Amino acid sequence: MTIKPAKSMTLSDIARLAGVSESTASRALRDNPVINAQTRQKVQQIAADHQFKVNATARSLRTQKSHTIAVIILFDAKTQQAITDPFLLDILGVIADELTRQGYDMLLSSSKTTDKDWRSYYFDSKRADGLIVIGQGEHDERVEQLSAAGVPFVVWGAATGTERFPVIGSDNRQGAQLAVTHLLAQGCKRIAFLGDIRHTEIEMRYLGYQDALQAAGIKPEPKLQLNTDFTAQAGYLQTQQALFTELATLDGIFAASDAIAMGAMKALLEHNIKVPQQLALVGFDDIAMSAYCTPSLTTVKQDTHAGGKLLVAQLLSRINGGKAASQLLPVKLIERQSSLRKH
Amino acid sequence: MTIKPAKSMTLSDIARLAGVSESTASRALRDNPVINAQTRQKVQQIAADHQFKVNATARSLRTQKSHTIAVIILFDAKTQQAITDPFLLDILGVIADELTRQGYDMLLSSSKTTDKDWRSYYFDSKRADGLIVIGQGEHDERVEQLSAAGVPFVVWGAATGTERFPVIGSDNRQGAQLAVTHLLAQGCKRIAFLGDIRHTEIEMRYLGYQDALQAAGIKPEPKLQLNTDFTAQAGYLQTQQALFTELATLDGIFAASDAIAMGAMKALLEHNIKVPQQLALVGFDDIAMSAYCTPSLTTVKQDTHAGGKLLVAQLLSRINGGKAASQLLPVKLIERQSSLRKH
DNA sequence: CAGCGTATTGCAATCGATTGCAATATAGCC
DNA sequence: GGCTATATTGCAATCGATTGCAATACGCTG
Numbered sequence: 001m002t003i004k005p006a007k008s009m010t011l012s013d014i015a016r017l018a019g020v021s022e023s024t025a026s027r028a029l030r031d032n033p034v035i036n037a038q039t040r041q042k043v044q045q046i047a048a049d050h051q052f053k054v055n056a057t058a059r060s061l062r063t064q065k066s067h068t069i070a071v072i073i074l075f076d077a078k079t080q081q082a083i084t085d086p087f088l089l090d091i092l093g094v095i096a097d098e099l100t101r102q103g104y105d106m107l108l109s110s111s112k113t114t115d116k117d118w119r120s121y122y123f124d125s126k127r128a129d130g131l132i133v134i135g136q137g138e139h140d141e142r143v144e145q146l147s148a149a150g151v152p153f154v155v156w157g158a159a160t161g162t163e164r165f166p167v168i169g170s171d172n173r174q175g176a177q178l179a180v181t182h183l184l185a186q187g188c189k190r191i192a193f194l195g196d197i198r199h200t201e202i203e204m205r206y207l208g209y210q211d212a213l214q215a216a217g218i219k220p221e222p223k224l225q226l227n228t229d230f231t232a233q234a235g236y237l238q239t240q241q242a243l244f245t246e247l248a249t250l251d252g253i254f255a256a257s258d259a260i261a262m263g264a265m266k267a268l269l270e271h272n273i274k275v276p277q278q279l280a281l282v283g284f285d286d287i288a289m290s291a292y293c294t295p296s297l298t299t300v301k302q303d304t305h306a307g308g309k310l311l312v313a314q315l316l317s318r319i320n321g322g323k324a325a326s327q328l329l330p331v332k333l334i335e336r337q338s339s340l341r342k343h
Numbered sequence: 344m345t346i347k348p349a350k351s352m353t354l355s356d357i358a359r360l361a362g363v364s365e366s367t368a369s370r371a372l373r374d375n376p377v378i379n380a381q382t383r384q385k386v387q388q389i390a391a392d393h394q395f396k397v398n399a400t401a402r403s404l405r406t407q408k409s410h411t412i413a414v415i416i417l418f419d420a421k422t423q424q425a426i427t428d429p430f431l432l433d434i435l436g437v438i439a440d441e442l443t444r445q446g447y448d449m450l451l452s453s454s455k456t457t458d459k460d461w462r463s464y465y466f467d468s469k470r471a472d473g474l475i476v477i478g479q480g481e482h483d484e485r486v487e488q489l490s491a492a493g494v495p496f497v498v499w500g501a502a503t504g505t506e507r508f509p510v511i512g513s514d515n516r517q518g519a520q521l522a523v524t525h526l527l528a529q530g531c532k533r534i535a536f537l538g539d540i541r542h543t544e545i546e547m548r549y550l551g552y553q554d555a556l557q558a559a560g561i562k563p564e565p566k567l568q569l570n571t572d573f574t575a576q577a578g579y580l581q582t583q584q585a586l587f588t589e590l591a592t593l594d595g596i597f598a599a600s601d602a603i604a605m606g607a608m609k610a611l612l613e614h615n616i617k618v619p620q621q622l623a624l625v626g627f628d629d630i631a632m633s634a635y636c637t638p639s640l641t642t643v644k645q646d647t648h649a650g651g652k653l654l655v656a657q658l659l660s661r662i663n664g665g666k667a668a669s670q671l672l673p674v675k676l677i678e679r680q681s682s683l684r685k686h
Numbered sequence: 687c688a689g690c691g692t693a694t695t696g697c698a699a700t701c702g703a704t705t706g707c708a709a710t711a712t713a714g715c716c
Numbered sequence: 717g718g719c720t721a722t723a724t725t726g727c728a729a730t731c732g733a734t735t736g737c738a739a740t741a742c743g744c745t746g
Binding site for chain 3: 020021022023024027034035036039058060061062063064126
């Protein structure tokens with residue numbers, strides 16, 4: 001039996017219909033055992049019949065909890081366009097699912113919102129109980145401020161060990177080292193790094209790149225590090241440009257993201273450079289498409305599932321008075337065609 | 344001068360500090376001209392000094408407006424995994440930006456949330472003033488219910504002309520027709536359709552596919568329509584499977600999404616089928632990666648920017664008492680290597 | 687039968703901001 | 717000087733649910 005959605009039922013209406021006080025109705029609806037079982041049953045039945053839903057706003061005001069988490073995606077001020085990296089969607093999906101599972105709503109910020117002062121906007125205004133910040137970008141001081149202000153938040157990014165706030169992220173340095181060591185094992189001698197090291201995560205990947213080279217007795221050449229945005233287009237253009245200078249002498253490329261790698265691959269193939277024979281290529285992220293380009297892309301897989309769950313778990317723990325700790329997630333090298341040379 | 348964020352400033356605190364009543368403080372903060380200019384100035388100054396932010400919850404309760412829109416992403420019950428299609432991220436980004444521009448917050452639902460009754464959850468509980476539903480999926484009756492319940496909402500999907508609610512979406516039929524006509528013009532005689540026609544949008548694309556064939560005097564063969572999920576993996580597997588049956592006689596594939604097309608391309612290349620010479624391939628969406636695979640992918644570009652803006656505009660108009668109308672957005676064929684045969 | 691513990695229920699305050707209406711003050715006018 | 721129009725400000729109710737504490741009723745014990 002579906003009852004016409006009258007104006008809008010309130011707790012007071014339900015109480016009246018059930019012939020009890022608002023307080024009793026409130027407790028009954030939440031199955032408070034202090035209320036007589038029959039009364040509870042009756043109130044719940046009436047509420048169900050009338051499709052009553054607790055007004056979330058009123059509840060939030062009274063309980064001082066919004067049960068909402070704001071997720072803020074940072075990205076380059078330069079690339080003003082909307083979010084495009086598929087990797088983001090991956091982790092966002094996990095976070096969304098996990099928050100839902102824990103009974104929280106997810107408020108998503110956009111590029112433009114990011115202009116605002118999100119502490120004020122989301123936290124001081126009580127829109128959210130906590131924040132998840134994705135991507136530290138180029139050393140954002142706004143994140144530091146959050147920390148100083150005592151706002152519960154966690155960051156997806158790169159833990160450098162010096163932050164005063166919890167950072168969850170992949171072991172970027174280790175991942176890069178795996179990737180580059182793999183390239184070296186495939187016989188590469190001169191490997192370029194495509195990625196913008198002003199981003200902390202990318203900086204860590206660059207360090208891993210250097211680690212691997214040095215371990216092999218190769219001195220890293222700074223000019224082989226090319227700042228590149230997180231897009232296939234940037235990877236393509238950067239590689240094309242590099243063709244005129246260094247590319248002839250390169251035999252490997254480590255791209256800081258799969259999107260960049262795919263752009264690079266396009267440029268290489270256009271110039272009839274054989275991948276992986278002439279030049280081996282490795283990306284980072286393991287987005288869904290990586291397995292399906294040709295040649296398929298060797299890459300470093302980030303465990304987004306564990307990451308998303310951990311972000312949520314740490315934040316909620318912090319909100320509930322506990323501590324949130326930084327954590328490095330292990331990564332895994334996925335070997336595919338773009339780097340595997342037949343021996 | 345940053346003042347230590349005391350417990351939490353309320354309007355009442357500001358009023359006391361300014362030596363005025365709460366009502367005056369409230370009006371002053373919103374620059375109500377009925378309040379003396381000097382008083383307004385003073386109150387605003389004090390509020391700024393103390394980093395006061397209006398409590399959004401309290402305001403919502405009083406004004407009965409949440410200034411929040413819930414965005415619900417529907418997808419297959421089968422593929423229980425999180426959202427993966429890059430196209431979603433595109434349109435989501437546009438919607439997020441546009442909502443922010445209009446002063447609205449965006450609540451994002453996840454796969455799991457979708458299990459719930461979202462009318463109750465988001466609307467009846469006053470969490471959101473309206474809903475944007477992305478993807479009608481397989482004729483979801485929950486959408487019909489929303490409509491019956493008088494909830495302000497708009498849908499991104501396929502307008503069939505029979506819905507009783509506003510649907511914004513690309514002209515899928517026209518787009519498919521463009522794509523298939525193009526394939527025919529390239530000399531294709533036998534074209535497969537990869538996509539799950541239980542989704543309304545895909546159904547429309549299938550109709551456009553049939554339109555184009557019939558216009559060319561070709562009778563569509565039902566067995567060339569292969570239900571395929573929205574993933575590269577599904578496209579890959581479906582194409583591989585088709586290899587054993589129909590593929591030898593095919594010379595064209597129209598995939599219902601770029602992700603599917605990329606999976607298909609992978610399978611084709613693995614079997615040494617030359618794209619586009621032996622078999623021409625066209626996708627749908629024009630995701631960022633389409634230009635950067637090899638061969639680059641011919642596809643039908645959806646105008647996500649116009650779509651996102653329109654969704655928001657129509658919904659807000661509806662919320663503000665106006666009407667929201669369905670609308671078909673024009674699409675554009677982007678010709679790239681995967682279908683262009685040199686003559 | 688008095689007294690007290692337990693089970694239920696209701697009263698009323700509270701969360702923080704907004705707003706209709708009343709109150710006060712000031713100015714202008716004849 | 718008396719009176720009205722206008723400019724400012726404040727009072728108090730309101731939005732809807734939650735919760736500490738008081739109130740009531742009932743049963744049981746000695």
